[in-house]
Amino acid sequence: MGLIGILAGLALLVWFAYRGWSVLLLAPIAALVAAGFAGEPLLAHWTETFMNSAARFVAQFFPLFLLGALFGKLMEDSGAVSTIARWMTRTLGPKRAILSVALAGAAVTYGGVSLFVAIFVLAPMATALFREAGIPRRLMPGAIAVGAFTFTMSAMPGTPAIPNAIPMPFFGTTPFAAPGLGIIASTIMLGFGLWWMQRAEALARAAGEGFGDDAPAPVDAAADDPLIRERASVAREFDPAEMHRSQATETEMPVLLAALPLVVVVGVNLLMSMLVLPNMDAAFLAEPRWGGTSLGAVAGVWSVAVALFVAICVLLAVSFWRLPSLRATMDAGANASVLPIFSVASLVGFGAVVAAMPAFEAVRDWVLGIGGGPLVSLASAVTILAALTGSASGGLTIALDALGPTYMALAAQIGLDPGLMHRVSVISAGTLDALPHNGAVVTLFAVCGSTHKESYLDIVMTTIVSALLALVVVIVLGSVVGSF
Structure with missing residues (x-):
């Protein structure tokens, strides 16, 4: 009965989340269903297992959600994101519209800008560029996804994306774990995605297909859609409802100033991870007042948090006078982090209850x-859970909460580099999370004025297939030559 309860809880969570119900309600209900089937004490699991696990996730990662959302909102309202996107599209021109949109998305998301901010800024620009180039509107989601949905979230070393931060406390790694393998995976994802989209453009031109519907991108309607908001809340660290709670500047920044905060994020992250924290005397962390932790458990989160904080300070220093209302922008950025962190934390709480069931031992x-070794089994577990939850962050955290210590013990026995497990698990989280119910996918289609029927095949190829190819290569190389 316990295993039936786990499956019933998962089914309830997936079905109602797909229909737009709030995860804040669904996750505890699904957890109680699983506990009820197993004959476990319901209130104890809700207040002790579920809430304690959710609270630990919030305590660990809220700084990154808060700073990431705030940085994204400041980059949007200061005009930095639109400046970079316009510069990229002007430089490459309409003849390379797909490439320019993909690279613009990659640049801003690798620099720490939230995916949803990037989507809402890039979609109107992509609309104008695709219209001028005569490329079908239905190809816009795929072009944006190539750069913003894939390697800058999971593979590129040093990315400040939340999924890349989640394995760090479990494995004692840094954001730059397995950098060589990460660069190889990034090259595969970007190369395959661009090849697919350019192939799709060529086929559309050969068929005489033009831009199509000349209506503007429905950005405003998408930001205010409550169904999109609920689905998006577990996808990334930004609440789309806050997009219109402040006003963006109408003046364009110099492109070098616009790019400076992005460079600062990567540079400070690298400096903290490779130089500052490794040489820091952190023995005090073992004291009870600091939770008896270690530098390895917190260093990764610290490095990303400091990088985002310094980048925010730099951005304010070079552009605060451009913001129509600094307070409104800061408030919107801070508020945008709240629903996502608690939604993902609720998924983590659900996972903790499931992992506490006696039947979970069989799972x-x-x-x-x-078969295939620990890397294959780790990748399988993360992939399945990310697919079921529609969340890379949620699926990854549930898997590592339940199995992380087991894999660390196994790694110590066989000499497996934790950095390799870090990179494999993050890439795995970015594969089947992009199923049709994923909040980022739903939001992207709404903002671009497209549908699943028109554009989802491109999402499958550019995000799921490309990530699976990269994952296979990383696992094979990691198994043969180790981490590098």
Whole structure:
């Protein structure tokens, strides 16, 4: 009955989340369903297991959600994101519209700008560029996804994306874990995605297909849609409802100033990870007043948090006078982080209750028994959970909460580099999370004025297939030559 309860809880969570119900309600209900089938004490699991696990996630990662959302909102309202996108599109021109949109998305998201901010800024520009180039509107989501949905979230070393931060406390790694393998994976994702989209453009031109519907991108309607908001809340660290709670500047920044905060994020992250924190005397962290933790458990989060904080300070220093209302922008950025962090934390709480069920031992044994070695079983567990939850962050955290210590013990026995497990798990989280119910996918289609029927195949190829190809290569190389 316990296993039936786990499956019933998962089914309830997936079905109602797909229909737009709030995860804040669904996750505890689904957890109680799983506990009820197993005959476990319901209130104890809700207040002790569920809430304690959710609270730990908030305590660990809220600084990154808060600073990431705030940085994204400041980059949007200061005009920095639109400046970079316009510069990229002007430089490459309409003849390279797909490439320019993809690279613009990659530049801003790798620099720490939230995916949803990038989507809402890039879509109107992509509309104008695709219209001028005569490329079908239906190809816009795929072009944006190539750069913004894939390697800058999961593979590129040093990316400040939340999924890249989640394995760090479990494995004692940094944002630059397995950098060589990450660069190879990034090259595969970007190369395959661009090849697919350019192939799609060529086929459309050969068929005489033009831009199509000349209506503007429905950005405003998408930002205010409550269904989109609920689905988006578990996808990334930004609440789309806050897009219109402040006003963006109408003046364009110098492109070098616009890009400076992005460079600062990457540079400070690298400096903190490779130089500052490794040489820091952090023995005090073992004291009870600091939770008896270690530098390895917090260093990764610290490095990303400091990088985002310094970048925010730099951005304010070079552009605060451009903001129509600094207070409104700061408030909107801070508020944009609240619903996502609690939504993902609720998924984590659900996962903790499931992992506490006696029947979960059978699930764990099945996962560990998957052929191909620990990297394959780890990738399988993360991929499945990310697909079921529609969230890379939620699926990854649930998997590592339940299985992380087991894999660390196994890694110590066989000499497996935790950095390799970090990179494999993050890339895995970015594969099947992009199923049709994923909040980022739903938001992207709404903002671009497209539909699943028209554009989802491109999402499958540019995000799911490209990530799976990269994952296979990383696992094979990691198994043969180790981490590098």
